[in-house]
Amino acid sequence: MEIRKDLHPFEKGNRRYELPPASYNLTHDEKKAMCESLRGIRVPSRFSSNIKKLVSMKDLSLCGYNCHDCHVLLTVFLPIAIRVIKPVYVKMVITRLCYFFNKISQKVINEDELNDLQEFIGETMAQLEMCFPPGYFDITEHLMIHMVDQICALGPLYLHEMWMYECFMSILNRYVLNRAYPEGSMIKGYSTEEVIECCLGYLNDKVSIGLPVPRFFGRLEGVGTIGRKTFIDKDFKGVQQAHYSILQHLTIMTPLVNEHLSMICAECNGRSDDWIMREHKRRLTAWLKDMDLPDGDTLEEQTIKRLTTSPSSQVTSWQGYDINGYLFYTAAKGKKTVSQNSGVCIEALDERTSESTTYYGVIDDIWEIHYGYNIQIPVFRCRWVKHPGGVEVDAYGLTIVDLNNVGYKDDPWVLASQVAEVLYVADPAKKAKHVVVPGKQDIIGVDGINDVEDYNQYNKMNLFTDLPQKMNIIEANLRKDDKPWARKDGELRIVTA
Structure with missing residues (x-):
């Protein structure tokens, strides 16, 4: 495509090529520091799952996470862990992205702020395209542009997030007693629960079926x-x-x-x-x-x-x-x-x-x-x-x-x-x-x-x-000769064609 020639591979002979470091290529020390930061997090009870269990120090990666874990990492802990990396532009863009998701995940959103958020995510997407290669962007990243419009049409984001579906599916999975007919077991279990809920309306002791008693019921005063x-x-x-x-x-x-x-x-x-x-x-x-x-x-x-x-x-x-x-x-x-x-x-x-x-x-x-x-x-x-x-x-x-x-x-x-x-x-x-x-x-x-x-x-x-x-102050203080997609202190990689 004849773009970002700073990242083009250099031929070393014998079908070996040297790849210059991109801004999004973290060094081994940066990966280790990020993983150690996430591994050291201790969250309050009922806040999220144990983040420590999601971190693999052997592979320096995250694994075994679900939809809600991704939500917590993106909106809370990623902007903290990302502070350890050196490329300022990448750090700024990732923090902007985390701020956007943190903002739209609030249960109360000021309608007057939606236009500013729409403009903010548009600028953030443009900055992401300056850091990451074109192959990174597909329909998933493009959907971020439409999230503010989705909030205007459907209300706050927490009303239509993915993990609610995951929680409901986990309830339906408990109804499966015959694995040969999972759909029939779900229908029978759900119907039985609906009948019991209806009958409870005619009983003196009305205790909901399938809903646990809230931990803080009767404990708000201490x-x-x-x-x-x-x-x-x-x-x-x-x-x-x-x-x-x-x-x-x-x-x-x-x-x-x-x-x-x-x-x-x-x-x-x-x-x-x-x-x-x-x-x-x-x-x-x-x-x-x-x-x-x-x-x-x-x-x-x-x-x-x-x-x-x-x-x-x-x-x-x-x-x-x-x-x-x-x-x-x-x-x-x-x-x-x-x-x-x-x-x-x-x-x-x-x-x-x-x-x-x-x-x-x-x-x-x-x-x-x-x-x-x-x-x-x-x-x-x-x-x-x-x-x-x-x-x-x-x-x-x-x-x-x-x-x-x-x-x-x-x-x-x-x-x-x-x-x-x-x-x-x-x-x-x-x-x-x-x-x-x-x-x-x-x-x-x-x-x-x-x-x-x-x-x-x-x-x-x-x-x-x-x-x-x-973020505007950080962007204004960036050096004009620094390129968002390249870094000078990264690790070169040698690949064989």
Whole structure:
């Protein structure tokens, strides 16, 4: 075709040819680093299958994956693993492709963004054609151009994805008792289940057939799962710190907390904000206790009364806890399992700048603080990453954290109901740091919940931040003499005709 002459083979004699390295030809070290990155991933429970089992270090390849595994790799883990390769243009194009699939896979898509997504995938396809050979592109790659139009016609992509068909086929396969007549067995099993479902409508105990009970049914408010221990906090220091955090974060206590803070501000006499917050923290619990509020008639008034008194020094600790559709483990427990359930993030409002900031951490302890009258409030003691020193958004829109840069040691406690689960994937480009990936919340249909955004007390975290703008910056900084389809630091290959 007389194109990309940089990649044309050179004859070496004796029917041997030397193939110049293309940009998409990874070196052995790059393949090994990518596979090691994927092999080291530990996902939370119910997030996906174990990625480690899909990686073959012998062949440096992926095998044994299904449709959903491909979806998770493409939308979450490939843009992280691809960071280890050297060709910047290929890395940028693959990251753009992963961003597109991540964006269209969201359950809620803003209709105003669809035109921008259509333009974005068009540019990405053109850049892919600059990197990969023409033989790579067939009808499968061409279909990406029509995905935005498909969403406009059929709705969000999750309503018509392939693995739903795979899941239903796995159900039908369980009906096959006679392998000589698989279709007849499927029809008979499906019909029998439909009849039983109809009969259940006339019975008192209506239990659905074929549908498992959701794991978090009746557990959204918080239930300990494993590692229960009861002990006395003798010095009362830990309970006192947790009690202060509970007062600060509970909505029903906000008026009283603000009243006390205003009183401290009136007494500051020009002192610094740090002095105000120290005094507020030191005197709040005693001030609330001295108010001696009445018991009240409503449940809310009675709860406030119990919260203004000191909690019990007896604490119930857990190693695992279910709350808000997440399964949380302590870091010590997580090291003994194949899953990762100890990463958390929380949104907090900076009182000085009035801006919302997301903090990331790892759970060290899970406590239930007792206030009597069946009032037990679960709290997490976490190791928080210092912000902004330990948190950054890199050039590819991914959030990078340094888990060793720990801060806020005087305020480690947080309400369990206000955190979201995240997982930390080791950054292959920066060995000491981790990429933050949002966890998966499983609450749709549980206890009558139909809208996750209405239920949650925080905004959903996204994997990418301002990626289209960051891609434009990377593309503008590329060297003009670099060719997207070739690389200078690759490995030459010798083939025999």
